[in-house]
Amino acid sequence: MATVSDVMVRTGRRGELGLLGLAVAVAVLARGLVDYHADYLELDELAIYAAGWIVVAGVIHLAIRRWASYADPVLVPAVLALNGIGLAMIRRIDFAYASRGRDTDFGEVQIVWTLLGIGLALLVILLIRDYRLLRRFTYTAGLVGLIGLLLPLMPVIGTQINGARIWINVFGKSLQPGEFAKIAFVVFFAGYLVSNRDTLALAGPKILGMRFPRPRDMGPLALVWVAAMLVQIYERDLGTSLLLFGIFVAMLYVATERLSWVVLGLGMFAVGAVLAGTLFSHVGSRYTAWLHALDSSVYSSGASEQLVRGLFGMASGGLFGTGLGEGRPDLVPYAESDFIVASLGEELGLTGLMAILTLYVIIVQRAMRTAIGVRHGFGKLLAAGLGFAIALQVFIVVGGVTRVIPLTGLTTPFLAYGGSSMLANWIIVGLLLRISDQARRPEVVTP
Amino acid sequence: MNEPIRRLSIVVLAMILTLMVAASYIQVIAAGDLNADARNVRTLYREYGTFRGPIVVDGESVVWSKAVDDPFNYQRTYADGPLYAAATGYYSIVFGRTAIEQTENDLLSGTADSLFWTRLSNLVSGETQRGASVELTLDAAVQQAAAESLGDSAGAVVALDPSTGEVLAMVTSPTYDPATLAGHDSATVNKNYQELLAQEDGPLVNRAIAGDTYPPGSTFKLIVSAAALEAGYDADSELYAPDQLELPNTSRTLGNYGGESCSANERQTLAESLEMSCNTSFANLGMQLGWGVVERKAEEFGWGEQLSIPLAVTPSRLPSNPDEAQTAMASIGQYDDRATPLQMAMVAAGIANDGVLMRPYLVDNVRDADLRVIEETEPEEMSQPMTRSDANELTDMMVGVVTSGTGTAAQIPGVEVAGKTGTAETGTDERPHTWFVGFAPADNPVVAVAVLVENGGSTQGEVTGGRVAAPIARAVMEAALASRGGS
Numbered sequence: 014m015a016t017v018s019d020v021m022v023r024t025g026r027r028g029e030l031g032l033l034g035l036a037v038a039v040a041v042l043a044r045g046l047v048d049y050h051a052d053y054l055e056l057d058e059l060a061i062y063a064a065g066w067i068v069v070a071g072v073i074h075l076a077i078r079r080w081a082s083y084a085d086p087v088l089v090p091a092v093l094a095l096n097g098i099g100l101a102m103i104r105r106i107d108f109a110y111a112s113r114g115r116d117t118d119f120g121e122v123q124i125v126w127t128l129l130g131i132g133l134a135l136l137v138i139l140l141i142r143d144y145r146l147l148r149r150f151t152y153t154a155g156l157v158g159l160i161g162l163l164l165p166l167m168p169v170i171g172t173q174i175n176g177a178r179i180w181i182n183v184f185g186k187s188l189q190p191g192e193f194a195k196i197a198f199v200v201f202f203a204g205y206l207v208s209n210r211d212t213l214a215l216a217g218p219k220i221l222g223m224r225f226p227r228p229r230d231m232g233p234l235a236l237v238w239v240a241a242m243l244v245q246i247y248e249r250d251l252g253t254s255l256l257l258f259g260i261f262v263a264m265l266y267v268a269t270e271r272l273s274w275v276v277l278g279l280g281m282f283a284v285g286a287v288l289a290g291t292l293f294s295h296v297g298s299r300y301t302a303w304l305h306a307l308d309s310s311v312y313s314s315g316a317s318e319q320l321v322r323g324l325f326g327m328a329s330g331g332l333f334g335t336g337l338g339e340g341r342p343d344l345v346p347y348a349e350s351d352f353i354v355a356s357l358g359e360e361l362g363l364t365g366l367m368a369i370l371t372l373y374v375i376i377v378q379r380a381m382r383t384a385i386g387v388r389h390g391f392g393k394l395l396a397a398g399l400g401f402a403i404a405l406q407v408f409i410v411v412g413g414v415t416r417v418i419p420l421t422g423l424t425t426p427f428l429a430y431g432g433s434s435m436l437a438n439w440i441i442v443g444l445l446l447r448i449s450d451q452a453r454r455p456e457v458v459t460p
Numbered sequence: 461m462n463e464p465i466r467r468l469s470i471v472v473l474a475m476i477l478t479l480m481v482a483a484s485y486i487q488v489i490a491a492g493d494l495n496a497d498a499r500n501v502r503t504l505y506r507e508y509g510t511f512r513g514p515i516v517v518d519g520e521s522v523v524w525s526k527a528v529d530d531p532f533n534y535q536r537t538y539a540d541g542p543l544y545a546a547a548t549g550y551y552s553i554v555f556g557r558t559a560i561e562q563t564e565n566d567l568l569s570g571t572a573d574s575l576f577w578t579r580l581s582n583l584v585s586g587e588t589q590r591g592a593s594v595e596l597t598l599d600a601a602v603q604q605a606a607a608e609s610l611g612d613s614a615g616a617v618v619a620l621d622p623s624t625g626e627v628l629a630m631v632t633s634p635t636y637d638p639a640t641l642a643g644h645d646s647a648t649v650n651k652n653y654q655e656l657l658a659q660e661d662g663p664l665v666n667r668a669i670a671g672d673t674y675p676p677g678s679t680f681k682l683i684v685s686a687a688a689l690e691a692g693y694d695a696d697s698e699l700y701a702p703d704q705l706e707l708p709n710t711s712r713t714l715g716n717y718g719g720e721s722c723s724a725n726e727r728q729t730l731a732e733s734l735e736m737s738c739n740t741s742f743a744n745l746g747m748q749l750g751w752g753v754v755e756r757k758a759e760e761f762g763w764g765e766q767l768s769i770p771l772a773v774t775p776s777r778l779p780s781n782p783d784e785a786q787t788a789m790a791s792i793g794q795y796d797d798r799a800t801p802l803q804m805a806m807v808a809a810g811i812a813n814d815g816v817l818m819r820p821y822l823v824d825n826v827r828d829a830d831l832r833v834i835e836e837t838e839p840e841e842m843s844q845p846m847t848r849s850d851a852n853e854l855t856d857m858m859v860g861v862v863t864s865g866t867g868t869a870a871q872i873p874g875v876e877v878a879g880k881t882g883t884a885e886t887g888t889d890e891r892p893h894t895w896f897v898g899f900a901p902a903d904n905p906v907v908a909v910a911v912l913v914e915n916g917g918s919t920q921g922e923v924t925g926g927r928v929a930a931p932i933a934r935a936v937m938e939a940a941l942a943s944r945g946g947s
Contacts, residue, residue, distance in 0.1 A: 113531055263471075267464045312499060321499070327486045328494030329502050341502050341509075363487040367480055374476050381469035385462050393461045397468060404472040408479065415482035 024453075025086030026078055032090030033070040040066055040097020043337065047101050050338025051108040066097070069131060081138045081450035085383060088449065091375045092427055092442050096127055098369065099428035101337065102349075102356055109343035119349045119430045126432040130439030137443025144448050148391045151204025154197045161194030162240070162257075165248055178248045179422065191244075191253045192424075192437035195260070195402055196444075202261055203394035205233070206268035210390070214269040225273045234278060237261045242285050249295055252409050252421030258282055259405045264398045268390075303419035319346045320413075320420050323355035327366075327415075334362025349430040351422060354414045369428070370411070377404040380445050386452035396448045399441045508553060509533040513568045513591030513829070515548050515560055518600045521593070523548050523561075523638075532644050541637035543607050546630050546666045547596060547771075547822060550638035554649045559666070560594060560822070561638075563770040567592040567826050567835070574835060578828045590829035597626035597824045597837075602907070605939030606631040609932040613917025616667035616801040619936050621944075622809035622899060622908040624839040625818030627769065628940060629909075630802075632671070636663040667912070669773040673798035674912055677884030678737045678866075678925065679895045680758075680793030682807055684746050685734055685857065687757035689850040691749055693730055695857055701728040701741035707785035714743055714788060717883065717924075731857045735865035737881060739792050746791020747784055754791060760845035761817060762806045763799070769822045776803040793884060805910035808897040811854050812878070812905035815846030859902045867896065869930035872938055876902040879933065881925030891916040896929035900937040907940035909933050 041063040048054040070093065077084050104120030111117070141147065147154070164181045165171040172180045172187065180187045206213070217227035237258060245254035262278035289296040302317035306324070311317045322345045330340060342348040342356035349356070358366045380400025384393045403426050410429075413420035424434035486494070495503055509532060514521035522544050525534040536551045538544070549559025557565055566572035570579065570591040578592075599619075606617035606629040619629035640652040656663050665671045688697070701722040704713040722728050722738035733741040746754055755778055759765075767773035779786060779796035789795035802820060810817035819842040826835040846854070858878035861867045867879040879898025886893055894916055899908040911933045916923030 112529075263468055267461055267468060270461065270464050307497075324486055324490075325494055325497065325500040325502050327483070328491040329500075331487055331491055341505055344502055344505070358483060358487060363483055366483050366487070370476050370480055370483075374473060377472050377476075378469060381465055381472070384465045390461060393465065397461075397465050401468060401472065404475060408475045411479045412482070415479060415486055417478055417482045 024082050026074070026082065029077070029086035029090060030074055032087065033074060033093065036090045036094040036097060037063070037066040037070050039094045040100065043098055043101030044104060046337040047105040047108070050336070051105070053108070069128070073131065073135065076135045076138065077446065080135075080142075081446050083450045083453040083455075084138070084446040085379050085449035085453070087375060088379045088442060088445055091372050091379075092439075095369065095372050095376075095427040098357070099353065099425075099430075100124060100127065102342075102353060102360070102428070103430050105338055105360070106342055106349040106356060108338070109341070109348075113343060117349075122432075123430050123435070126435040129432075130435045133436055134439040134443035134446065137440055138447050138450070141444075141447055144392055144395060144444065144451060145389060147200050147395070148204045148207070151201055151208075154204070155201035158194040158197035158201055159240075161190035161197060162244060162253075164190045179250045179253060186432070189424075189431070189433035191250070192433040193440075195253075195256065195406075196399070196437060196440055198257055199260060199264070199395065199398040199402055202264045203391055203398055206264055206394055207390040209233075210268040213265070213274075214271055223273050223276065224271075225277065226269075226271065231277075234261070234265065234274070234281070238278075238281050238285065241282070242289065245285070245289055245296065246293055250422060251296065251299060251419060252413075252423035255282070255409055255421070256402070256405055256423065260398055260402050263401045263405075264394055267384075267397050268394055299419045299421075303416065306416060319352065320416065322346070323352045323414050324416070326352075326355045327358035330359035330362045332363050334358070334360050334365055336360060350424060351410070351429065352414060353425055353429045354411050357428070370407075373404070373407050373426075377401070379449070383445060383449040383452050387448055388452070392448050392451065396445060396452075399445055403438070403441065504553065505531065510570060511590045511829075512536065512551070513570070513593040515544075515568075516593055516595040517544065517598045517603070519595075520600075523551075525591075528644075530644055535644065536638075536642040538637065538639045538642065541639045542635045543603060543631075544598070545635045545638050546632045546668060547598060547627075548638060550641040552641040552649055552653075553644060554646045555641060555653055559771055560596070563768075564594045564823065564826070567594060570829075574826075575828060578830070578832075578834070592826050592828045592834060593831075594826050595824045597621075597628065597822055598630065599628040599940065599943055601943040602629040602936060602940045603631060605629075606932075606936045607633070607635075609935035610911070610913070611918065613913045613919075613928075614661055614667070614915070615911070615913040615917060616671070617909065617911050617932065617936055618668050618801045618805040619907050619909045619940060620805050620809045620818075620820055622812035622905045623818065625809070625820045625842070626824070626839075627802075627820055627822045628907060628944075629936060630666075630668045630822070632665070632667040634659070634661050634663040666771070667801065667914075669767075669769070669771060669800050669802045671774075671800075673774055673776055673800050674893050674895075674914075675884040675886065676793040676797055676799040676804060677882035677893065677895055678739075678742075678793055679804055679807070679880050679882035679897045679910075680791070680797055680799075681734060681737065681742045682811065682854070682858070682880050682897070683758045683761060684742050684749070684754055684791050685730065685854055686761075686811070686846050686850065687749055687753050688730060688745055689853060690757070690846070691753060693745075695731040695853055696729045698727050699730055699733055699738075699741040700726060700744050701733060701738050702726045702744075703740070705740040705743050705788065707788055708747070709783065710785045712785070714740060714792075716740060731860055734857045734880070735860045737861075737866050743788035743791050747787050751782055751787045751790065754787075757845060760843050761810055762803055762842070767802075767820065769802075769820050771822060773802055774800055776800055793882060801910045801912045803910075804895065804897045804912070805908055808879075808899050808910060809908035810843075810845050811851050811858070812899035812908045813851075814848040815851035816844050817842045855902055858898065862898065866924070866926040867898065867930050869926055870896060870898055870934045870937070872900060872934055872941070875900050875937075875941060877934070877937065878902040878905075879930065881930060883924045886915070891923050894923060894925040894928040896925050896933040898933055898937070900941060906944045907937055909936050909940075911936070 107120045170181045241254040241258040265274045305311045306317035340359040345352045384396035410423045412418040424431045426438040512525040514524035526537045528535040549561040551561040568591045617631040716739045763776045776799040819840045862877045862879045866881040877900040882895030884893040894913045897910045899905040911929040919928045
């Protein structure tokens with residue numbers, strides 16, 4: 014059947030190279046602006062930076078050509094653009110802190126994390142030649158995820174930073190195992206759901222015109238719910254709790270095609286959230302800070318100070334922003350990590366923020382596109398789950414900063430300062446590259 | 461599974477759209493409120509963090525922003541702070557702004573509408589926003605002379621260029637140093653401010669334009685004289701000048717300063733009356749002219765007007781519908797007459813400028829950071845309270861005051877000085893406020909001046925305008941003549 018090989022399947026690699034050039038230009042230009050406004054612009058240093066980006070983009074391009082030649086061509090450029098903007102903004106905040114006598118090197122450390130992250134993504138497409146391999150590790154992944162989630166609660170290595178116990182100390186470095194647990198759970202959910210979707214989709218009682226699953230099948234959902242509640246209560250991490258539960262419910266819906274699971278899941282989470290809010294003061298105060306952020310009593314108690322300062326920052330940016338290096342993002346605590354979105358909103362304005370959110374839309378839509386294109390149920394669930402994980406994380410962080418939901422401590426993927434998040438999200442990119450490669454690769458016809 | 465994935469991607473899109481809506485709300489719709497929020501230090505920092513334009517006197521910056529290494533980036537710096545405080549005001553992170561720092565704030569900070577094109581070109585060229593420089597009309601030499609001659613006495617001096625209305629000197633005493641309020645350590649600034657507030661003599665008050673208004677005393681006789689000249693009197697018109705003037709419908713009488721007699725035969729010319737500052741003749745003249753005539757003349761000279769130079773000037777006041785006895789008292793600048801030193805300088809300036817009163821102003825021009833003039837104050841006629849011939853006649857009478865009357869202490873060798881003294885009773889126990897208003901040279905004036913010394917100042921012994929205020933006015937006029945040339 015020689016006709017099949019005659020059909021030209023566009024790999025999109027050349028287009029990807031063009032987009033990579035664009036992403037590199039954004040990253041270098043952003044850094045140039047930051048340096049210029051900090052009166053620090055040295056062209057040879059910027060040239061080295063640009064050269065570094067070109068080499069990195071080139072390596073990525075060649076690696077994808079070699080090991081995943083049919084991979085989605087838009088994904089990496091979009092991620093790289095976000096990463097470049099993040100690096101520039103973090104460097105800019107270093108300058109802002111320096112002008113106030115606080116010496117930080119977040120920008121340089123983040124470059125190292127970025128390179129490590131890209132390396133991990135490439136390692137993923139090099140080592141995992143077929144994503145279906147992961148299905149074998151379904152329950153291992155579940156266990157790894159659970160351990161990752163529980164590690165911060167362990168004595169000695171677990172540390173509490175800023176009220177949330179989501180960190181572990183490894184060789185003097187703080188890591189957020191929850192970021193990696195997220196990936197493990199998506200793999201576990203995908204493997205588990207693809208095997209059990211038929212049972213879970215069985216019809217149960219009909220309530221209010223909607224067919225609900227059989228009560229005896231609700232075990233897994235209940236289990237994940239309990240885990241999410243425990244995270245929220247003991248690790249004081251509303252974000253991770255919401256993230257994991259949300260991913261599970263979304264994947265459950267994709268697997269079973271039953272909306273009733275979503276209704277059930279959202280209902281359970283709402284009950285849990287209200288319950289936690291009433292029973293535990295640290296959860297309750299988060300809600301108060303969210304609902305009454307601008308009240309002077311709440312503000313002066315410090316509960317909503319960070320949130321409101323972020324709002325002030327974004328407001329001062331307005332439509333077009335103050336310009337990179339021209340605002341005062343350093344007036345918001347954690348401007349380089351949790352509140353980098355407020356920093357970007359201040360200096361790049363609503364226009365810049367819209368562009369950034371659009372990049373996320375592109376990344377997530379490519380993941381969804383991959384899920385639709387891939388042929389196996391496990392791959393569909395994996396790609397949709399990973400894509401949704403990024404989307405939900407963005408929603409939780411940016412929604413927290415913009416007061417759509419209560420503020421939590423998650424990091425903005427690819428933008429915020431933080432090693433764990435950078436590594437984990439690049440691993441997701443690697444996985445999506447691999448799945449999309451297999452999704453778009455023309456069927457090899459066996460004679 | 462494709463259908464739920466498609467639905468999920470729509471949900472994802474909706475989630476991010478929600479974020480976009482929320483961001484739009486914060487950055488556009490609610491931005492105004494958030495930026496105006498008192499807790500938002502960002503607005504403050506931004507304002508203080510941009511280069512604020514200097515305030516210039518005679519081509520030299522007396523106030524400027526110096527780059528410093530702290531969160532505010534710039535430190536407002538005041539050279540000769542106490543000397544120019546009345547005009548410049550202060551610029552404080554704790555207490556805001558006053559005087560020129562306040563009224564010209566949008567120009568100094570660079571946010572004024574008139575700086576739009578400058579800002580636009582800065583945006584294109586990537587330069588940071590810089591405020592405009594504001595050049596004052598003050599003459600450094602005149603200002604310096606006024607402050608030195610007034611010394612420690614509480615009071616004020618205002619000097620005007622009669623032909624333009626430019627404020628050449630505006631001094632108030634006691635004064636303060638704006639630098640003590642411009643620091644970036646709010647505790648120190650707070651302490652300094654409280655100390656200034658606690659001082660009884662009110663160093664933060666600008667007595668020249670916005671302090672308590674003062675009874676003008678005998679200097680008000682210039683207004684009555686001007687009204688009389690308009691009503692057909694001339695310098696030689698004979699007035700009734702008794703030793704004691706009976707005040708109608710009262711049992712009281714009005715005498716002259718120190719119980720002196722104005723004239724042996726109770727008759728005296730208008731010129732003689734002004735020269736020796738006779739009370740009874742002017743009180744009687746006021747009653748004969750009628751209060752309405754005097755009041756209108758005063759209003760033509762600026763009484764009751766809400767001036768902005770652009771510092772807000774407290775309007776000078778007159779009694780409304782006084783009876784005859786009150787008219788008599790008001791005609792010699794007592795009773796409910798009140799005036800700012802600026803108002804009295806305007807009276808001198810109006811007479812000096814051939815009867816045409818120019819609107820006083822303190823800001824000469826405003827230049828953007830590239831030294832392009834973006835605003836320039838054009839001299840403007842405010843009113844014409846006197847005809848040229850009446851003004852010249854009154855000038856001659858005022859020359860008489862200085863050459864042979866109560867104002868001899870204001871004489872300047874080789875220069876004809878016109879003036880009028882004033883000694884205003886303020887109460888039974890207090891020493892009187894002393895005034896001198898005048899201009900020089902009489903035939904072609906370059907400076908008109910008003911001096912007020914509260915309660916006689918530090919002068920010992922007899923307290924009169926001629927003794928206390930006239931020498932100060934002379935020093936100011938001498939400085940102006942030296943600096944601006946008196947031909």
